[in-house]
Amino acid sequence: MKQNEERLAGIIDGQEEHGSSAGLPALPQSALAAVADERPAPAQWLGTDSNTLSAIDRLKATIDEETDRLARREVVDFDVFSQRKNRGLLELTRAMRLTESVEADPRVVAHLSGLRASLVRNRAALQIHLDAVREVSAIIARSIQEVESDGTYSLMEAGGCK
Known part of the structure; x- marks a missing residue:
């Protein structure tokens, strides 16, 4: 769970720094929801x-x-x-x-x-x-x-x- 949060934070930080045009694929909303659902x-x-x-x-x-x-x-x-x-x-x-x-x-x-x-x-x-x-x-x-x-x-x- 902690790893998923860190991974998500890293992906979001990477998208903010580089923008969506930097070659990073945008994370679909369903993936964001799945990571958020793993929290108790x-x-x-x-x-x-x-x-x-x-x-x-x-x-x-x-x-x-x-x-x-x-x-x-x-x-x-x-x-x-x-x-x-x-x-x-x-x-x-x-x-x-x-x-x-x-x-x-x-x-x-x-x-x-x-x-x-x-x-x-x-x-x-x-x-x-x-x-x-x-x-x-x-x-x-x-x-x-x-x-x-x-x-x-x-x-x-x-x-x-x-």
Whole structure:
């Protein structure tokens, strides 16, 4: 990469000193772009590219959206959120596999810590929702049993028959 930059600088300096009529072929724009593309993107650090950080952020946003909807007691389509979370996890897994020494990047550690905090909040919100669903279903099941039962096989009350 450093050699390419020096080579490019030398070619550009040579063209400026001698001009394009000095017999030096003009460097095509595609070659300039190819050399410039070899530099690491600003989002890269220690082998981490922006795909990993973006995947973490998108997954966190999906989880936070579901948690917020549960907290506001809005209708939540759990199938859609499950698909989005599965897709985000797949994307994150693929990005992490392609990234070298991701554990050493403090930005990834910070993003993963934020994701973990979101997951803890989401789990708590889902647990509250699940407990409420269980309670409501138990009430409904008891009501159905009481309506369908004629009392024949129910426990006798103290002090006499039914």
